[in-house]
Amino acid sequence: SQKIEQNSEALNIQEGKTATLTCNYTNYSPAYLQWYRQDPGRGPVFLLLIRENEKEKRKERLKVTFDTTLKQSLFHITASQPADSATYLCVRVNAGNNRKLIWGLGTSLAVNP
Amino acid sequence: ETGVTQTPRHLVMGMTNKKSLKCEQHLGHNAMYWYKQSAKKPLELMFVYNFKEQTENNSVPSRFSPECPNSSHLFLHLHTLQPEDSALYLCASSQDPPGGHGANVLTFGAGSRLTVL
Secondary structure (H helix, E strand, O other), X not given: OOOEEEOOOOEEEEOOOOEEEEEEEOOOOOOEEEEEEEXXXXXXXXXXXXXXXXXXXXXXXXXXXXXXXXOEEEEEEOOOOHHHOEEEEEEEEOOOOOOOEEEOOOEEEEEEO | OOOEEEEOOEEEEXXXXXXXXXXXXXXXXXXXXXXXXXXXXXXXXXXXXXXXXXXXXXXXXXXXXXXXXXXOEEEEEEEOOOHHHOEEEEEEXXXXXXXXXXXXXXXXXXXXXXXXX
């Protein structure tokens, strides 16, 4: 079956450092991987997506990679700030008519001042 | 207002009550979704509507009844719920309908926190 696995342990880092979150998928490569941010008691907010044929995508302080050999996506936040503290969700989107979104559990990030 | 708006934000109900959750999107999207989010579980897709036609029902119990009168509004009618139905219910919309091309990026509302006593 297709799964998305994210590190269930919370990540604590110091302000200014780079946060790196991991997303592993099983089975065949999805057409896309998406990353969302979710704050407590709120809905997820879309951040970035990366296509299967892309190795890396950047947006401001965010960077996402897609490694089809390792079946893994890494999500980086550079120069992290306390305001970046949230849960980050990885989602796989398959190609074709069955473009279901399969969600990971998310990884909680805490950036300490 | 912009984005996706959900009301109420919080709801407490008894098992014999009937209540409804409302969702409205102001983005011109043509697909709308209901998700359930419980602690320690990934988001669970409940229903999908595409151009106000239901295209997916993920084996959701009949005590949850969706209604989509038009592409901008979505309701979730609740009746005789169980305590295990307590969760955050999220509404979302997307521009590219399921089955089409594109990455199916979702815009979520803030959610309705439901507590069933």
